[in-house]
Amino acid sequence: MTNDIFVVIEHLRGSVSDITYIMLAAAHDLVKETGGRVIGILLGNDAQGLISNLAADEVIYVDHPALSDFSSDGYQRTLSNLISEHQPRVAFFGNTTIGADIASVISARLGLQLINSCQKITSINGRVISVCQICGGKIMVEVELPDENTLITMIPGGYKSEEGQSDSPPKINTVSPPELDDLRTSLIQYIEPEEEDIDIANEPILISVGRGIQTEDNIELAEELAELMDGVLCASRPIVDQGWLPTSRMVGKSGKRVKAKLYLALGISGAPEHVEGITDCETIIAINTDPSAPIFDIAKYGAEVDLLDLVEELIDLVEEAKG
Amino acid sequence: MNIVVVFKMVPDLVEELSIDKGGKNLDRSWLRLIINEFDDHAIEQAILLKEQIGAHVTVVSYDIDGVDDVLFTAAAKEADRLIKLPGDFKGGVNNHTLARCIKKTIKELQPDLILTGVQGNDDLDGSLGPLLAENLGLPYVGYVSGVQFSENNAIVKKEFPGGLIANMSVNLPAVLGIQASESPPRYVAVSKVRQAMKTASIEEGEPVELEPSSGPNIVRMYQPEVAQRATMIEGDEEEIAIKLIEIFQELGVL
Numbered sequence: 001m002t003n004d005i006f007v008v009i010e011h012l013r014g015s016v017s018d019i020t021y022i023m024l025a026a027a028h029d030l031v032k033e034t035g036g037r038v039i040g041i042l043l044g045n046d047a048q049g050l051i052s053n054l055a056a057d058e059v060i061y062v063d064h065p066a067l068s069d070f071s072s073d074g075y076q077r078t079l080s081n082l083i084s085e086h087q088p089r090v091a092f093f094g095n096t097t098i099g100a101d102i103a104s105v106i107s108a109r110l111g112l113q114l115i116n117s118c119q120k121i122t123s124i125n126g127r128v129i130s131v132c133q134i135c136g137g138k139i140m141v142e143v144e145l146p147d148e149n150t151l152i153t154m155i156p157g158g159y160k161s162e163e164g165q166s167d168s169p170p171k172i173n174t175v176s177p178p179e180l181d182d183l184r185t186s187l188i189q190y191i192e193p194e195e196e197d198i199d200i201a202n203e204p205i206l207i208s209v210g211r212g213i214q215t216e217d218n219i220e221l222a223e224e225l226a227e228l229m230d231g232v233l234c235a236s237r238p239i240v241d242q243g244w245l246p247t248s249r250m251v252g253k254s255g256k257r258v259k260a261k262l263y264l265a266l267g268i269s270g271a272p273e274h275v276e277g278i279t280d281c282e283t284i285i286a287i288n289t290d291p292s293a294p295i296f297d298i299a300k301y302g303a304e305v306d307l308l309d310l311v312e313e314l315i316d317l318v319e320e321a322k323g
Numbered sequence: 324m325n326i327v328v329v330f331k332m333v334p335d336l337v338e339e340l341s342i343d344k345g346g347k348n349l350d351r352s353w354l355r356l357i358i359n360e361f362d363d364h365a366i367e368q369a370i371l372l373k374e375q376i377g378a379h380v381t382v383v384s385y386d387i388d389g390v391d392d393v394l395f396t397a398a399a400k401e402a403d404r405l406i407k408l409p410g411d412f413k414g415g416v417n418n419h420t421l422a423r424c425i426k427k428t429i430k431e432l433q434p435d436l437i438l439t440g441v442q443g444n445d446d447l448d449g450s451l452g453p454l455l456a457e458n459l460g461l462p463y464v465g466y467v468s469g470v471q472f473s474e475n476n477a478i479v480k481k482e483f484p485g486g487l488i489a490n491m492s493v494n495l496p497a498v499l500g501i502q503a504s505e506s507p508p509r510y511v512a513v514s515k516v517r518q519a520m521k522t523a524s525i526e527e528g529e530p531v532e533l534e535p536s537s538g539p540n541i542v543r544m545y546q547p548e549v550a551q552r553a554t555m556i557e558g559d560e561e562e563i564a565i566k567l568i569e570i571f572q573e574l575g576v577l
Contacts, residue, residue: 108419
């Protein structure tokens with residue numbers, strides 16, 4: 001085993017994902033404890049241009065047409081080979097639609113431990129600890145890094161992406177790909193998100209509904225409030241899964257990241273997948289009947305009250321205030 | 324088409340969670356377990372495929388509190404076969420161990436497609452779907468929200484951030500991690516579940532011995548202490564609404 005730390009660089013359609021920089025920041029925290037170098041692993045096709053601002057000592061680059069878009073099979077095979085060959089102390093993956101498809105497979109294939117949903121690397125009494133989050137953010141777990149080749153999947157929240165960026169590009173080391181002609185999974189095509197006249201990512205006033213809204217009929221009430229406030233209605237995942245609002249209105253990990261001036265979260269518990277999309281909002285106000293809902297941990301203001309009663313009151317008062 | 328759905332029981336996050344005396348595990352004495360919500364979507368997706376193309380659906384889990392009700396609920400939704408792995412799962416089981424334990428039972432069912440939820444809320448050692456796939460030597464695609472078939476392949480919708488969807492081709496047999504079923508999990512009346520309890524039966528899978536203390540070395544488990552919690556607005560809905568209007572005006576959004 002070496003002391004080097006691998007970071008699997010995640011990119012989608014020509015841009016590096018935020019989680020990559022977060023992982024690089026974590027890797028730099030880790031090498032303070034363990035020594036070794038931070039090595040980015042880039043799989044792609046004609047993708048060298050992506051590395052310029054990565055805070056890494058070196059980037060190992062595997063170039064192949066079959067890697068131009070994400071294929072779980074192609075990534076697993078290439079990364080398994082690299083990891084068993086180089087034996088890094090730790091390999092970081094995003095706990096994302098890319099990393100989570102491959103990290104567990106590689107763990108089972110190579111017989112390596114996997115620590116999931118790490119938010120922060122720290123050291124306690126000389127032991128290197130991964131601080132992980134489970135149960136929708138309600139429970140934190142400190143896991144000791146074993147003294148062997150380990151895989152970690154990373155979630156946002158512990159590092160800023162700027163901490164993983166650098167002005168001096170890393171040196172690049174191009175290596176040849178494994179046999180990739182017979183992949184069992186492959187991209188057919190991307191389906192673009194439905195274009196709407198409204199892009200919630202750019203809206204200053206967002207009224208957002210979650211499971212606490214209970215029924216489809218109640219959506220109308222929230223919509224009425226949003227319209228009155230010249231805002232836009234958006235939602236957490238369960239509401240979109242129910243088909244009550246279109247995907248274009250979904251906030252969070254597989255939806256949009258929003259940066260509203262006011263984000264009014266109605267009946268949203270604040271699972272990490274949702275919180276990921278709202279950390280750039282200026283003022284978050286959370287309404288929830290569950291006092292232990294994690295949304296209150298990131299909101300500026302909160303109230304424990306039935307949201308339907310409150311929304312009705314708000315509609316009356318906003319109408320009044322607007323004359 | 325032979326479909327196997329594997330589901331886990333996970334902590335109900337609506338209930339208050341607490342840590343046991345050892346400080347390294349959830350206190351399981353009062354812990355209420357429910358079906359992992361993504362697994363519920365996996366069951367729904369399998370039932371939708373049964374309706375569309377006549378698939379045979381087997382639902383598999385392991386012996387733990389509440390699991391029989393979930394299995395009978397699946398039967399009430401027209402799942403064809405119910406299997407429960409016997410074993411001492413009371414203290415919880417990590418995904419690496421579960422994948423190894425459940426592998427033999429699944430293999431014997433000779434599935435064309437294995438569905439499971441893309442993640443569970445208590446996953447600390449990776450997710451079950453990809454671990455199962457690798458144990459069975461099958462391909463895996465996760466974050467799936469739609470499934471169709473074309474010859475020996477599944478054509479699946481895989482979600483990426485920002486609402487982007489990728490149509491992926493996957494060789495069958497395969498394991499899919501379901502993010503969302505094509506329509507939301509259906510509701511079944513309690514009377515129908517009761518009826519299923521009388522007519523359906525739960526078969527026992529291969530008995531398993533759980534290996535002790537494998538998996539991540541947990542040093543401490545705790546509830547997060549938050550540095551800066553929201554300023555809570557007290558009062559009834561009217562008082563809260565008045566205060567919120569003031570805040571909206573301060574922010575300049577009203």
